[in-house]
Amino acid sequence: MPRIGRAEITFSLTTFAAAMLALYISFLVGLERPYWAMLTVYISSQPVAAAALSKGIFRVAGTLIGAAASVLVVPMFVDAPPVLSLVLALWVGVCLFISLLDRTPRAYLFMLAGYTAALISFPAVDKAEDIFNIAVLRGMEIAIGAACSSLLHTLIPAHDFEAAIGGRIRTVRTEMGRWLDEVLDGKVDAERPDLPSRMAGHMTELRLMATHLRFHPDGGKLARGTIMVLWDHLVLLMPLVDAIEDRLTVLREPEGTSWPEGLADVLAHLRDWVGQEPQTLSATRAGVEARLAAWHETLSPDDWRGLIALNLHARLAELVMRYEATQWLAEHTLHPATPLPAPLTPLLRAKGRRLWHRDVGLAFRSALAAVIGVLGSCAVWIVTMWPDGGTMAMICAVVCSFFATLDDPRPAQASWLKWTALSLPIAAVYLFGILPHVTTFEGLVLALAPTLLVMGVFLGDPAIYVKTMTLVVGFCGALALTAALEADFARFINSNIAQLIGAAAAIVTTGLFRVIGAEAAVQRILRRNWGDLARLAAGRLALTGEAWNSLMVDRAALLSPRIGHLASLDGRDRAAGDGLREVRIGLNLIQIRQMIGVVPADTRQELVNLQNAAAGLCHAQSLPDRTGLDEYRAETLVALRAAGAKCREPSSGSAERDLLNILVGMTRALLPEESL
Numbered sequence: 001m002p003r004i005g006r007a008e009i010t011f012s013l014t015t016f017a018a019a020m021l022a023l024y025i026s027f028l029v030g031l032e033r034p035y036w037a038m039l040t041v042y043i044s045s046q047p048v049a050a051a052a053l054s055k056g057i058f059r060v061a062g063t064l065i066g067a068a069a070s071v072l073v074v075p076m077f078v079d080a081p082p083v084l085s086l087v088l089a090l091w092v093g094v095c096l097f098i099s100l101l102d103r104t105p106r107a108y109l110f111m112l113a114g115y116t117a118a119l120i121s122f123p124a125v126d127k128a129e130d131i132f133n134i135a136v137l138r139g140m141e142i143a144i145g146a147a148c149s150s151l152l153h154t155l156i157p158a159h160d161f162e163a164a165i166g167g168r169i170r171t172v173r174t175e176m177g178r179w180l181d182e183v184l185d186g187k188v189d190a191e192r193p194d195l196p197s198r199m200a201g202h203m204t205e206l207r208l209m210a211t212h213l214r215f216h217p218d219g220g221k222l223a224r225g226t227i228m229v230l231w232d233h234l235v236l237l238m239p240l241v242d243a244i245e246d247r248l249t250v251l252r253e254p255e256g257t258s259w260p261e262g263l264a265d266v267l268a269h270l271r272d273w274v275g276q277e278p279q280t281l282s283a284t285r286a287g288v289e290a291r292l293a294a295w296h297e298t299l300s301p302d303d304w305r306g307l308i309a310l311n312l313h314a315r316l317a318e319l320v321m322r323y324e325a326t327q328w329l330a331e332h333t334l335h336p337a338t339p340l341p342a343p344l345t346p347l348l349r350a351k352g353r354r355l356w357h358r359d360v361g362l363a364f365r366s367a368l369a370a371v372i373g374v375l376g377s378c379a380v381w382i383v384t385m386w387p388d389g390g391t392m393a394m395i396c397a398v399v400c401s402f403f404a405t406l407d408d409p410r411p412a413q414a415s416w417l418k419w420t421a422l423s424l425p426i427a428a429v430y431l432f433g434i435l436p437h438v439t440t441f442e443g444l445v446l447a448l449a450p451t452l453l454v455m456g457v458f459l460g461d462p463a464i465y466v467k468t469m470t471l472v473v474g475f476c477g478a479l480a481l482t483a484a485l486e487a488d489f490a491r492f493i494n495s496n497i498a499q500l501i502g503a504a505a506a507i508v509t510t511g512l513f514r515v516i517g518a519e520a521a522v523q524r525i526l527r528r529n530w531g532d533l534a535r536l537a538a539g540r541l542a543l544t545g546e547a548w549n550s551l552m553v554d555r556a557a558l559l560s561p562r563i564g565h566l567a568s569l570d571g572r573d574r575a576a577g578d579g580l581r582e583v584r585i586g587l588n589l590i591q592i593r594q595m596i597g598v599v600p601a602d603t604r605q606e607l608v609n610l611q612n613a614a615a616g617l618c619h620a621q622s623l624p625d626r627t628g629l630d631e632y633r634a635e636t637l638v639a640l641r642a643a644g645a646k647c648r649e650p651s652s653g654s655a656e657r658d659l660l661n662i663l664v665g666m667t668r669a670l671l672p673e674e675s676l
Contacts, residue, residue: 011456018041019452022040023037023444035482040146043473059112062111066120067135067138070131071135074128095115122390175199177274197559199238210228230330232546233325241319251308365513377392399502402416421474423473525558530618537612539593588665596608616636640674
């Protein structure tokens, strides 16, 4: 049962008021299709002001680009319908392709630019001489709707955006604290395996929310730059905690083995330390570091267990530094009046490179499905000369675009068709039973209020947002409110049948060209991870550790909702399911590349051999049949041990000791069943 509370009611009332204001202004200035302004309000409205404003801005910008494309293309090709159909279909496909590669809220601009050209051009092919005026009118109608939505949602926000971001930050802090507590306590409960994936999802949502902050009406008390610096540190903290957990697991193998002397005391002290407030963390940090230093004096690199313990010491020392910085950054983000310690203030000026996962192949297939769907609809339109065939083509473009981010868009597209069909009887009752008796604008508002207010309440529930939005769009589009009531039953039936056929065409072409299952989506991401690792090892991908982490955490967030499908994968893939193993491999490869310039020439050659072997291993892992995997595993192990032997020579210096620590981490991440 959808939750209906104060926020949902406020959102519905505000959206309805904005829609009626946009409709009134459109009537007042004599626009041709005022219902476009009303529709834009419902499409642009978001429960938080910053999101509504950003979506409104992107909607206006996308509309202007799409309108400009219509003005350019329609007069040029209006006498050649097949060519016009091809050009518009390609425009929709190219814009959708760019949109799917963007992966930020700005992607809406590109998607809208694509199907807006279809919405403007197809109904205007029989009056090409007026295409400029038509495009200007559509732009005005949509601009009015976006402006009204942004204005009223800014004045009367349903949700506090800053509180929402703050809540997300607190959630990430809480889950990170829980994960650390369990790792340092040496326990794993039933829910813990999914925790890194959930955290990755929360962090990607935080990153997306932060992109809206630039549109916050007063600039926001929360600084976007500060949030992104915090995000960077959280991203670096995740693989670090994962590595610590891995090393602790190894030190307890075989089962029942006790930890090295002194480690239990260090972990207990650390566990108490991480549960404190930032001010206390800083005040007691020296004591924690002293315990770590004392434990380090007891360690020796004589065997694999000793190397793991030394590597664990390095990871714990890094944890102390990074965890304290993260807690201070979180506190400063939530409470800007809290000053950062002087050593941390330069972090706010640093701008790291942040990457998003992009699937070019899948974006191309989505674009191809849209192109073929629009072309097929146009072909039916041209052959049958059906007056409403243009509606079929433009709805196909919209439905192909809306759901292109899903693994299998067909269920959502079928839901669109279903809820559009369900909206038509409601619209018919209004169009032929109620509106003929309405003679004033006030009466129109009163007539529309019961239906739109109820629909608006359910728009606030993310679980049924798409269904409700489809119902609203279908209802408002079928009414097609203009200055004079146009209650033509034959036209109503024809145009709405065209809508349903257009949606059906989108389902068919999507099924032919675009559908992948959730398991295939998981495989694509995992293989892309290994492919990028191969490029990283071979030197064909130059990234900093921060950039690599951000990319992998984004992919982990994409894996998170599909985590149930990892059960069907084999052991190697399933172990990589949360993405953190690949993060650690990548970080080690980056560190090895950095060490090449500081180690002696003979050790440098061993590292080059290791990079080549690791590149082959990761490439083989990325292949569907993993051709050559066993050979590359053996070659990589030989290269790792050869480099490790160089680092253990009596003449080795501090650089080799640092490298040995990296090689231990590389072995645990890339070949966890082996030892150095």
